[in-house]
Amino acid sequence: MAERQSPLEPELHVGSHGNFEHGVEILLTETRPGSIVQLAAWPGEEKKLIAAIRGVTGLALPDGAGGGLSDGVKSVFGFAPGKFTVTDEAEGLAAAFAKPVTPAIGTVTDLSHGRTAIRIAGPKAEWVLSKFFAIDFALPAFPVGAGRSTTHHDVFAQIQRTGTDQFDIYVFRSFARSFWEALCHASEEVGYEVQ
Amino acid sequence: MLITCPYCGPRDVIEFTYQGDGNRERPDPASQNFEAWNAYVYDRLNPAGDHNEIWQHSGGCRAHLRVVRNTLTHEISSVAFVRGDHSSAARRKAEDKP
Numbered sequence: 001m002a003e004r005q006s007p008l009e010p011e012l013h014v015g016s017h018g019n020f021e022h023g024v025e026i027l028l029t030e031t032r033p034g035s036i037v038q039l040a041a042w043p044g045e046e047k048k049l050i051a052a053i054r055g056v057t058g059l060a061l062p063d064g065a066g067g068g069l070s071d072g073v074k075s076v077f078g079f080a081p082g083k084f085t086v087t088d089e090a091e092g093l094a095a096a097f098a099k100p101v102t103p104a105i106g107t108v109t110d111l112s113h114g115r116t117a118i119r120i121a122g123p124k125a126e127w128v129l130s131k132f133f134a135i136d137f138a139l140p141a142f143p144v145g146a147g148r149s150t151t152h153h154d155v156f157a158q159i160q161r162t163g164t165d166q167f168d169i170y171v172f173r174s175f176a177r178s179f180w181e182a183l184c185h186a187s188e189e190v191g192y193e194v195q
Numbered sequence: 196m197l198i199t200c201p202y203c204g205p206r207d208v209i210e211f212t213y214q215g216d217g218n219r220e221r222p223d224p225a226s227q228n229f230e231a232w233n234a235y236v237y238d239r240l241n242p243a244g245d246h247n248e249i250w251q252h253s254g255g256c257r258a259h260l261r262v263v264r265n266t267l268t269h270e271i272s273s274v275a276f277v278r279g280d281h282s283s284a285a286r287r288k289a290e291d292k293p
Contacts, residue, residue, distance in 0.1 A: 043279065065202045080256035081202050134207045151210055151254035
């Protein structure tokens with residue numbers, strides 16, 4: 001595999017920034033998963049695709065729109081009817097899905113090089129993200145593991161809640177640097193640390 | 196204006212793209228019926244009240260939706276997937292009822 005370069009690199013400044021005298025309330029990291037895969041089921045084949053996801057990742061998707069879960073290494077969530085995003089710290093997820101997801105069930109699209117994963121964590125994560133996206137980030141409306149697809153200034157973003165105060169955001173690689181800069185600016189008021 | 200996407204829940208209209216009048220019926224592509232094609236392309240009801248519309252949740256799940264919108268008040272009285280009911284994908288009940 002070719003060595004992957006981060007699109008954030010010129011703007012990724014490790015350390016504490018902004019108004020952090022009273023403490024750091026936001027932690028920003030680039031998670032750099034080895035695999036980001038998008039799976040789509042043909043109409044009526046959703047259950048077979050969900051079974052294939054379970055077979056490959058060991059993760060049993062909960063029922064319903066936007067349902068998902070993460071075990072810390074692998075993550076999966078629904079972002080549209082019959083469509084799912086699956087990530088893995090290791091490479092090779094698309095190849096693993098190629099066999100169980102037959103052409104009769106659906107499609108596998110490898111987005112590992114096409115998306116950048118940014119993790120925002122901390123007590124003010126909901127607060128900062130609420131400045132970006134017009135969706136409800138409160139825990140009852142957006143449970144742990146669930147995924148949402150939405151946009152920030154026409155830039156498509158998929159968001160998965162991977163902890164009570166932790167979110168993983170998947171944005172287009174080509175927009176990732178400007179999104180990252182915006183995220184840093186938005187986090188300045190509460191103090192943030194880049195790791 | 197908020198549109199409640201059957202998959203994503205209530206979202207701002209900025210996430211949606213209007214795909215046109217939902218009352219149109221496309222003639223058979225092989226049809227030579229000039230009047231039917233003319234009606235498909237040009238005839239619109241333009242009602243002052245409830246209007247059937249097609250919207251796409253382009254900034255979200257990208258599903259095409261059949262929406263009934265009141266042209267006077269912008270009230271949305273119904274939203275459904277254009278393609279079937281996606282019953283297995285419908286929004287989780289537990290999330291709707293806290």
